[in-house]
Amino acid sequence: MMQKISARVKIENGKFTVNGTELWINGANTPWQTWNDFAGKMDEEFWDHEFARLTGDHINCTRIWINCNGEDIVQLNSNGEIISINKGHWEDLDKLFALAKKYRLYLMPTLLSFDHFKEPKQSGEHWQALLSNKAAADAYAEEYVKEFCKRYKDNEYIFSIDIMNEPDWVYENEECGKISWDKLSYFFGKCAAVIHENSDILVTVGMGIVKYNSDQYEGNKISDDYLTRLTGNEKSYIDFYSTHYYNWQKEWFGFPCDKSPAEFGLDGTKPCVIGETHNDDEQECGMSLTEKYKSVYENGWNGIMVWMQTVNEDYVWYRYDLTQPAVNAMNEYISDKIYP
Secondary structure, three states, X not given: OOOOOOOOOEEEOOEEEEOOEEEOEEXXXXXXXXXXXXXXXXXXXXXXXXXXXXXXXXXXXXXEEOOOXXXXXXXXOOOOXXXXXXXXXXXXXXXXXXXXXXXXXEEEXXXXXXXXXXXXXXXXXXXXXXXXXXXXXXXXXXXXXXXXXXXXXXXXXXXXXXXXEOOHHHHHOHHHOOOOHHHHHHHHHHHHHHHHHHOOOEEXXXXXXXXXXXXXXXXXXXXXXXXXXXXXXXXXXXXXXXXXXOHHHHHHHOOHHHOOHXXXXXXXXXXXXXXXXXXXXXXXXXXXXXXXXXXXXHOOOOEEEEEOOOOOOOOOOOOHHHHHHHHHHHXXXXXXXXXX
């Protein structure tokens, strides 16, 4: 009997694999077009064009925020309990994930961001209440995350689910509520367990700094031990690390692109991706983006996803033309791992 060919990404021996062959994430971030795109107003033509452009340059995975700050998608009351989920949200995601299959482009949908907890003020306070109310956190996982898995568990081009973008700022910043790690990490553990119980999709959390992702610093707030201890559920674990890096961090935590994940401070037990970083910092870091991609690969990282906010030309740091030669060079270098 002929073995079924699957596009599902799995983890074997510390690497991403597809049908037993290593996959290296030659990636990018295209987080939104206009902010909260997927609230019943998705521009399908834009995303079709964007996916064609990415795959044309051998980008095999992109990270998209499917809910930027909570407005108009998942609405909460003052206790953090779900009032409603926008029907148009699911309709837009149906289209988005269909485009992923069309272009054979892996997606990392990001469910939440620290932005939920700060803006606008009333909505932010509701999201802060969700984290402080264990029953509400459980309900979010059971009502929203489980529904996401139920709808999209068979789409093999959903590479992974990123539960939250940069929760570090929810912990550190007054405007985000300064929520304690035990509450944040309980929420991550609960969501991760629901995802593992209802799908084969991989799970991560896009930590903003290695400081909270490493026992070399403040402790790994998404370690297996910490998450399972908080939830009591053995399925409360993250499948891989996707720590973010920007140059303001260098003086405290070092530069990740010229060292291994373990040398940078990660525990070495799971695949590691640089989930967000500059694509225009050649002068600051001393290597071109092409050199950065190659160095990350040679030092044992499982991928890199540069930040590429698709907005207008006023954002001078948004330089897709810088990304193109790097991702194309990686395809020439390791095409068998970009398209296994």
